[in-house]
Amino acid sequence: MDVVDLARTQFAVTGSLHFLFVVLTLGLAPLVAIMHTRYAIGGNPLHERMTRFWGQIYVINYALGIVTGLVMEFQFGLSWSGLSHYAGDVFGAPLAMETLLAFFLESTFLGLWIFGWHRLPRALHVACIWLVTLTAYASALFIMVANSFLQNPAGSAEVGGRLVLRDFGALFTNPTLVFALPHVLSAGLWAGGFVVMGASAYHLFRRTPEREFFIRSLRIGVLTAFVGSLFTVGFGYAQFGPVGSVQPDKFHGAVPGTALGLMITIGQLVQFAVMFVLTPLLIRDVLARSRWLHPLLMVMTPLPFVAAIAGWIVREVGRQPWLVYGKLSVADALTPGLTRADVTASFAGFAGVLGLLALVDYVLIARAVRRGPGRVVLGAADLPVTAEPAPAHAL
Amino acid sequence: MDIFWFLTFAVLLAGYFALEGFDIGLGVLLPVLGRSPAGRDRLVGAMAPFVLANEVWLVALAGVLFGAFPVLEGQALSRLYPLVVALLLAWIVRDAGLWFRRRADGAAWRLVWDGALCAGSAGLALTWGAILVAVARGLPDSPLDAPAVAGGVALLALLAWHGRTFAAWRLQDGPRGSGRALLLSACAAAAPAVLVIAAATGHMLGNAAPDPTLSVLSVMVVPVAPILVGAQVWVWRTFSRGALPTFF
Ligand code: HEM
Numbered sequence: 001m002d003v004v005d006l007a008r009t010q011f012a013v014t015g016s017l018h019f020l021f022v023v024l025t026l027g028l029a030p031l032v033a034i035m036h037t038r039y040a041i042g043g044n045p046l047h048e049r050m051t052r053f054w055g056q057i058y059v060i061n062y063a064l065g066i067v068t069g070l071v072m073e074f075q076f077g078l079s080w081s082g083l084s085h086y087a088g089d090v091f092g093a094p095l096a097m098e099t100l101l102a103f104f105l106e107s108t109f110l111g112l113w114i115f116g117w118h119r120l121p122r123a124l125h126v127a128c129i130w131l132v133t134l135t136a137y138a139s140a141l142f143i144m145v146a147n148s149f150l151q152n153p154a155g156s157a158e159v160g161g162r163l164v165l166r167d168f169g170a171l172f173t174n175p176t177l178v179f180a181l182p183h184v185l186s187a188g189l190w191a192g193g194f195v196v197m198g199a200s201a202y203h204l205f206r207r208t209p210e211r212e213f214f215i216r217s218l219r220i221g222v223l224t225a226f227v228g229s230l231f232t233v234g235f236g237y238a239q240f241g242p243v244g245s246v247q248p249d250k251f252h253g254a255v256p257g258t259a260l261g262l263m264i265t266i267g268q269l270v271q272f273a274v275m276f277v278l279t280p281l282l283i284r285d286v287l288a289r290s291r292w293l294h295p296l297l298m299v300m301t302p303l304p305f306v307a308a309i310a311g312w313i314v315r316e317v318g319r320q321p322w323l324v325y326g327k328l329s330v331a332d333a334l335t336p337g338l339t340r341a342d343v344t345a346s347f348a349g350f351a352g353v354l355g356l357l358a359l360v361d362y363v364l365i366a367r368a369v370r371r372g373p374g375r376v377v378l379g380a381a382d383l384p385v386t387a388e389p390a391p392a393h394a395l
Numbered sequence: 396m397d398i399f400w401f402l403t404f405a406v407l408l409a410g411y412f413a414l415e416g417f418d419i420g421l422g423v424l425l426p427v428l429g430r431s432p433a434g435r436d437r438l439v440g441a442m443a444p445f446v447l448a449n450e451v452w453l454v455a456l457a458g459v460l461f462g463a464f465p466v467l468e469g470q471a472l473s474r475l476y477p478l479v480v481a482l483l484l485a486w487i488v489r490d491a492g493l494w495f496r497r498r499a500d501g502a503a504w505r506l507v508w509d510g511a512l513c514a515g516s517a518g519l520a521l522t523w524g525a526i527l528v529a530v531a532r533g534l535p536d537s538p539l540d541a542p543a544v545a546g547g548v549a550l551l552a553l554l555a556w557h558g559r560t561f562a563a564w565r566l567q568d569g570p571r572g573s574g575r576a577l578l579l580s581a582c583a584a585a586a587p588a589v590l591v592i593a594a595a596t597g598h599m600l601g602n603a604a605p606d607p608t609l610s611v612l613s614v615m616v617v618p619v620a621p622i623l624v625g626a627q628v629w630v631w632r633t634f635s636r637g638a639l640p641t642f643f
Contacts, residue, residue, distance in 0.1 A: 096461055
């Protein structure tokens with residue numbers, strides 16, 4: 001592999017890892033916000049337990065979203081300084097907005113939400129998780145704006161060998177954005193719904209004492225997946241028109257073609273299963289009582305994640321050899337002077353550390369699911385600020 | 396317009412070191428100040444509700460660098476390649492330590508992630524020191540040499556002191572815990588970075604993005620600025636006093 005391939009692989013690996021966690025964040029955040037709101041309004045303790053249990057899963061998942069995101073943020077400057085040189089005056093703007101208008105607030109409000117149990121008034125505490133959801137979606141918007149600019153450099157013109165911004169609004173009405181954004185957001189809902197469904201199926205299958213809790217959760221998970229899958233597939237097909245008009249032979253290569261086939265197969269089959277089997281079986285809780293189906297639900301849980309990674313492969317590999325479509329090739333964007341040794345070392349470091357942490361994180365999520373709502377740490381009691389007095393020596 | 400964004404950059408940089416500086420310093424001192432697992436829980440509990448709100452200052456800084464000074468972003472990050480990679484790895488390890496240390500039981504588990512927290516924090520301080528030295532010297536070709544190491548060690552000591560002041564203030568340990576002492580150590584923690592960036596003023600202003608880009612950024616960001624500030628103030632009002640939350 002030469003330097004370009006190595007740097008590309010590094011971006012693909014860290015990007016895929018990032019998205020695996022982000023897609024679940026996008027799906028779980030609104031669910032947790034709704035659960036918390038129901039608790040705040042009705043005061044039902046079941047809703048509080050749901051908020052804390054699913055909120056803890058959300059938060060454990062979020063940790064990896066942050067650390068993989070840090071690498072993404074800095075990778076442009078590290079490996080692809082040609083991009084900031086050529087297109088930074090346009091491409092930099094949505095990224096800057098993502099950090100200032102979305103991530104900065106998301107992280108601040110998430111801190112308030114995680115640590116604010118027992119101290120924030122209930123309404124303000126709920127407001128925090130809604131603000132986290134809102135800013136997470138804003139973050140997806142700005143990142144997709146930036147990515148869509150790479151697919152189709154709208155709103156810009158080349159002056160003196162560099163792109164300048166001509167029409168900021170055109171970045172937001174980019175045809176490669178308008179259907180892709182809802183496609184991704186609904187894919188997130190689908191993934192979130194499936195995690196809630198799979199975890200609930202596990203508890204129902206194991207016949208743990210939390211039956212009521214997980215019958216309700218199963219319902220939430222399947223219904224969320226129903227809505228998510230409907231929109232994912234709808235906006236998925238809607239993408240063919242705009243993509244075909246700006247990137248006509250995008251899907252002709254072997255890799256994008258195969259990945260597209262995989263995504264559509266999964267999307268189509270699983271959507272039918274959700275719509276025609278799982279959702280109708282919610283009536284009178286048949287699904288919750290059909291224990292033999294529960295292992296199947298657990299096995300299905302990773303499918304939206306597989307489809308989502310396939311989707312990114314389609315979108316990004318299909319763009320090759322361009323970084324900014326039709327304008328700047330990936331090879332030309334590589335940081336000048338970067339050596340194989342540089343990239344190999346950083347790739348090994350990032351992939352090794354992030355890969356390991358991702359595994360640990362999934363084990364921790366599985367563990368939190370297994371331990372169930374009875375042993376949730378999120379929102380547990382505080383520690384007194386003064387140190388425990390040293391025990392007076394016993395006589 | 397370019398002056399406005401340069402000042403924003405400088406404020407974010409100063410804020411990062413003043414705020415995240417104490418998290419880093421406290422992480423470095425974790426084994427020293429917290430001899431027992433319970434002691435370490437107390438220290439982490441003191442900083443935990445602030446970390447998420449503090450570390451984003453650097454993310455925002457990187458965003459402003461990319462949005463308002465894109466050419467410099469490419470130049471600086473690629474010239475500092477090994478240091479930035481080390482910085483990121485240290486940051487990741489530190490964050491993993493925080494998020495994971497209480498997610499499973501067992502003394503060994505805690506020890507591993509407390510170690511990650513401490514080592515990652517030390518790595519952050521050392522690489523930042525080296526980066527500041529390299530920027531002050533105009534991005535030399537090989538940024539890893541004796542002055543860089545000296546800068547790293549010096550910053551480590553400075554941030555450790557800041558972290559200690561913060562812990563004394565938040566945990567109300569003894570007379571050192573006054574708010575004025577914390578303000579002083581925060582200014583000291585920010586000072587080196589502010590000096591380095593002040594020296595680079597001319598270079599930065601000469602490489603700002605053109606006005607159309609900066610105007611768009613201003614129109615989008617300035618109206619939201621009060622919310623950014625308000626959210627930070629809210630964090631401080633909520634978590635400066637009282638019992639210590641336990642999630643991290
Ligand atoms: C019948 C089902 C589906 C169709 C027709 C479809 C269609 C598409 C198309 C055409 C693209 C490429 C857009 C481009 O290259 O610019 C794409 C991308 C993508 N797909 Fe799908 N897709 C389907 C199912 C799914 C499912 C089930 C998921 C995940 C749950 C998913 C997640 C994604 C993601 C994350 C991307 C990349 C971002 C984007 O372009 O939106 N897709 N999809």
